[in-house]
Amino acid sequence: MPDHQGNPWRVRVAILLLISIAVGVVWVTNSLLTERFTESTRNRAQVRMTLYAGNLISELQRASIVPQLLARDPTLIGALNSQDYSQSSQRLISYIDEIGAASLLLLDNTGRVVAASDRNLIGANHRSDAYFINAVRSNDTIFTVTKDDNGAIMFTYSRKMEYAGSPIGVIVVEVDLKQFQNSWAGISDAVFVSNSEGEILLATEPAWRGLHEEEALQLRSPSAAIQRSIQTTTDWVSLTTTANLLGSGVMRQEARIPFQGWKMTSFTTYASVRQRVNGVLALEIMGFAILLALTFFFLSRKAQVQSRFFQRESAELRQLNQRLQREIAEREKAEKSLQVAEQTLAQSSKLAALGEMSAAVSHELNQPLAAMKTYLAGARLLLRRKRPEEAVSSFQRIDDLIERMGAITKQLKSYARKGGDAFAPLDIRDAVNSALSMMEPQLKRRHVEITKTMPREAVMVLGDRVRVEQVIINLF
Incomplete structure (x- = not known):
């Protein structure tokens, strides 16, 4: 892998x-x-x-040509000379669509509007307006920028109208620049x-x-x-x-x-610049996003393949682990069975040793029993003879013999008991003394002399007292 x-x-x-x-x-x-x-x-x-x-x-x-043409219009000149303006406004209205002006005004020498394409303006006086004053003073067409009462800006061409060399009025053309x-x-x-x-x-x-x-x-x-x-x-x-x-x-x-x-x-x-640039950038970003998505897709597929492989490996490891656990359980069971067998064998060995020692122990017990019988007979005789002090001494000897017999039976019972599995602190000197006391009758019968050299301080070990004594007994 x-x-x-x-x-x-x-x-x-x-x-x-x-x-x-x-x-x-x-x-x-x-x-x-x-x-x-x-x-x-x-x-x-x-x-x-x-x-x-x-x-x-x-x-x-x-628009600059219009005032020059209208200033020569015979109808308008005749109206100014005769002061008959009944047809003049209609005449100006007919020119509006043709020349495309915003409005047309015909002013007399006093600056009063005598005809207009917008009849609402007739009668207004513009003698103080720049386009009237400048036109009267000049023989050319005058362009003027003015503001009306509402603050709106007007663009006008104006020209003086003459008849026989004398000024008779002013024609004003408002240019539609709006x-x-x-x-x-x-x-x-x-x-x-x-x-x-x-x-x-x-x-x-x-x-x-x-x-x-x-x-x-x-x-x-x-x-x-x-x-x-x-x-x-x-x-x-x-x-x-x-x-x-x-x-x-x-x-x-x-x-x-x-x-x-x-x-x-x-x-x-820069709206159009941003829009066009953003459009191209959006395509590029989309392309890189698709490429990145494909990269993640292939990585995901690869991760899935690896995940399935690891899952198979994990399943095999789990099966192997289960087999090992079963083997361990079987071995533990076998070890426990072996321990039970060892304990049973040890107990059998102890019982066999106990049978071997029973003869020596019975001999050891027979001697105190015979002595006790003798001491009891002597004590009975002493009591009959009224000698109680000497009888008490016999009883004390009998008591010592009973204690000795109790110690022998106690050691025998302790040796015959099956040892436990729990360890406890013990003084090895006590275990040695107990083993020697147990083997003393057998050793005396064999005429074996025991010499003990024990340390003064306690020698503590952690173990089973019965097993330790068995080990010491097996040394003899």
């Missing part, structure tokens, strides 16, 4: 390496695509600004047009109109598409920003409009 101890470490290193490669690839891809898509977005924004500026100039140039900012509002860019003084004239954000750029960017509540784009876009990376709008980096671009020092400024979000 191969060594599996190093496999977990190799697997972890491989997974970490795969994750590191994935992070590196995602990072490099993110950086390269961000740079590429940012440049592409910048180019598209520049093209849009060029198109917007061209449309704006085209509209201004087209149509452009309405079309600009449909994209994610924020666009505004400012004059030479930096005042914003047209803007996709209504709140910016009439302000300067710095003031407009400080507003916190723009409501157009630029805000929605910034709020809903997740910034994956740090992008090169050229301006800040609502605390978010945007791409600021500027283009000159060849008209009275105007310029167009756009703020382009």
Whole structure:
């Protein structure tokens, strides 16, 4: 079986390496695509600004011709000379759709509106307005930017009307430039047009109109598409920003409009850049995730195979263990049977030895019994002769003989008893003395003289007293 101890470490290193490669690839891809898509977005924004500026100039140039044509209109000149304006307003209304102007006004020499495409304006006096004053003072068409009473910015072309070299009125054409900012509002860019003084004239954000750029960017509540784009876009990376709008980096671009020092400024979000980059990164991450999932799948399959192998090995080991346990149980049973047999054999040996010693013990007991009989007869005689002191001495000798016989029978009974299995502390000197007392009658019969040399201190051992005495007896 191969060594599996190093496999977990190799697997972890491989997974970490795969994750590191994935992070590196995602990072490099993110950086390269961000740079590429940012440049592409910048180019598209520049093209849009060029198109917007061209449309704006085209509209201004087209509208600049209208006052010159209307100033020569014989119907309008006749109305100013005759002061009969009954058909003049209808005449102006008929021109609205043709020329695409926001409104047309016909003013007399006093600045009073005598005819208008919007009849509600008839009767109003504009003698103090710049487009009337400048037109009266000039022989050319005058472009003027003014604010009405509601703060709305108006873009007008005005021109003095003459008859026979004398001024008779002023024709005013309001240019419809708001149509452009309405079309600009449909994209994610924020666009505004400012004059030479930096005042914003047209803007996709209504709140910016009439302000300067710095003031407009400080507003916190723009409501157009630029805000929605910034709020809903997740910034994956740090992008090169050229301006800040609502605390978010945007791409600021500027283009000159060849008209009275105007310029167009756009703020382009990185929404499209992020979306395109995130799309590619999502595919890469998905690919690495699938690769990582496949890696874990194969590792799982391998782990399952190893698990089944280990289970088989474990089952075999359990079976082997069970066999060993059965063998151990059988051996323990055999050992117990052997111990019982040994104990039985030892008991039989003791009984055999006991039979051998019984003759010597009976001889030893017969002598005290004969002596006791003699002492009793002597004591009876002494008592009859009224000599009790001497009789007591005989009784004392009989008592000593009884104690000796008790010691002999006690040793015999102790030797015949089956020893236990429990060990206990004992003095080996007592065991030697007890064995010698047991063997004393047999030794005397054999005329054996015993010399004992015992230590003064106790010699303690841990064992069975009966077995120890048996060992000592077997030495004789």
